[in-house]
Amino acid sequence: MGFGEKWIKWICTCLKSASTSVLINGSPSNEFYMERGLRINLSKCNLFGIGVPKADVKNMADLLKCKASSFPFTYLGLPIGGNMKKKASWSVVEDKFLKKLSDWKSNCLSIEGRFTLIQSVLSSIPLFYFSLFKAPNSVLKSLESTRRKFFWGFKEDEKRIHLVAWEKILNSKSKDGLGVISLRAKNDALLAKWIWRFCQDMSIGQGRKLKDLYPRLYAMERDKNALFKERWNYINGAWRGAWNWKSTIRGRSSDDLKALERHLSQMTFNTSGDDVWSWNWDKNGFFPVNLMSKLLQGAVDTNADNNDISFWSPLIPKKVNIFIWRLLKEAIPARFNLS
Known part of the structure; x- marks a missing residue:
């Protein structure tokens, strides 16, 4: 198959050698080879090829002493590769x-x-x-x-x-x-x-950022590293913006600001602790x-x-x-x- 000699030795070492040690009073013992378990039973393994001719898969399976298989197949009770x-x-x-x-x-x-x-x-x-x-x-x-x-x-x-x-x-x-x-x-x-x-x-992330939703407003912000809690505060029983713009907001930027404040006014914010997702239909907020x-x-x-x-x-x-x-x-x- 064209594999290098060093690579073949590495794979053979991984397959043929299995040793371990145990902690005795907090100190590891000498390593010993495993006689049973922790070994790959090639006779029970299947080899699959993606974009590889079936003949090459068959030859490699014969070399490794395992079975040549093809898609679809079942793994953990689920079909893999099927429509x-x-x-x-x-x-x-x-x-x-x-x-x-x-x-x-x-x-x-x-x-x-x-x-x-x-x-x-x-x-x-x-x-x-x-x-x-x-x-x-x-x-x-x-x-x-x-x-x-x-x-x-x-x-x-x-x-x-x-x-x-x-x-x-x-x-x-x-x-x-x-x-x-x-x-x-x-x-x-x-x-x-x-x-x-x-x-x-x-x-994974919490969705799109405000700077991506409102790029014009982000360009007008003086402090690009400002936290959200520094710009949206709870004052006198209501949420209000504490904006710090480079210049007066006008035109399309003004429309964006209205849309942003309307967007934020429809959301519920947690004033204590970290922000979490909550599902309104469940009293505990779970799904x-x-x-x-x-x-x-x-x-x-x-x-x-x-x-x-x-x-x-x-x-x-x-x-x-x-x-x-x-x-x-x-x-x-x-x-x-x-x-």
């Missing part, structure tokens, strides 16, 4: 859904038991994928169809009447639903959390995925009164709650409702 926009790439998730359903034998469970499983297990199976990839519409429809049939106790290839539309079941309990989280909303909420993490990571899922799904009525009457009561068994819900929805399989 996640294709339905075939999500076959693992769909197979897990069907496998769980076949194991549970939905016809042996009551409707409240199936409801509990949908809420806890079935809704969590695809989360590993949902947190990294945007699921195609066809996949979401297929998974929701599986959940819907399981809830009503149908077999996969069985066609029967759904007494309540699945969209109504996805509504919150305050909206006469059962509060089942939509898989589409869960997928979007998990991906949105990456934006939240991006904002929280101080090493809960479940609440975000409900907001995206529309299952949370932002204008609803906390004292709104709901059919659901935590004081009675779940099966009684579901029976009352079915009764109110006329979803009891009686002759009157089936006619």
Whole structure:
């Protein structure tokens, strides 16, 4: 392959030598070679090539005594190098859904038991994928169809009447639903959390700087190293600017100043401690995925009164709650409702 002799010796040394020492009363012991563990088992390793002919990958794999592989492949349960926009790439998730359903034998469970499983297990199976990839519409429809049939106790290839539309079941309990989280909303909420993490990571940065948003004002500032807290102060119960311009602000710079002050007046500032990102929908300022899922799904009525009457009561068994819900929805399989 054209590698230098020195480089080859370095690699061989890394692969063949493994030594360590331990601390005894705070002092390191003499180094000793590892007989087991901490070694690379080449027979269990795979070699991949990017932009390299398959024949070269095969030759290098034979040289290293490992396996030659190609993209896509699975690593830690996730497909690497595959096109996640294709339905075939999500076959693992769909197979897990069907496998769980076949194991549970939905016809042996009551409707409240199936409801509990949908809420806890079935809704969590695809989360590993949902947190990294945007699921195609066809996949979401297929998974929701599986959940819907399981809830009503149908077999996969069985066609029967759904007494309540699945969209109504996805509504919150305050909206006469059962509060089942939509898989589409869960997928979007998990991906949105990456934006939240991006904002929280101080090493990545906190977005665009004011000098980039308002370059004309930055050029007019006398002290280019001035801190933000020196220019925006809390005085007499209101936030005001304490600007220090080189000359009188006029024209387009005046428009920029108005836009800047309007921008700052819409923000909440922390007068004690470091600045942090805070999410208004959570009392602690955190980003809960479940609440975000409900907001995206529309299952949370932002204008609803906390004292709104709901059919659901935590004081009675779940099966009684579901029976009352079915009764109110006329979803009891009686002759009157089936006619």
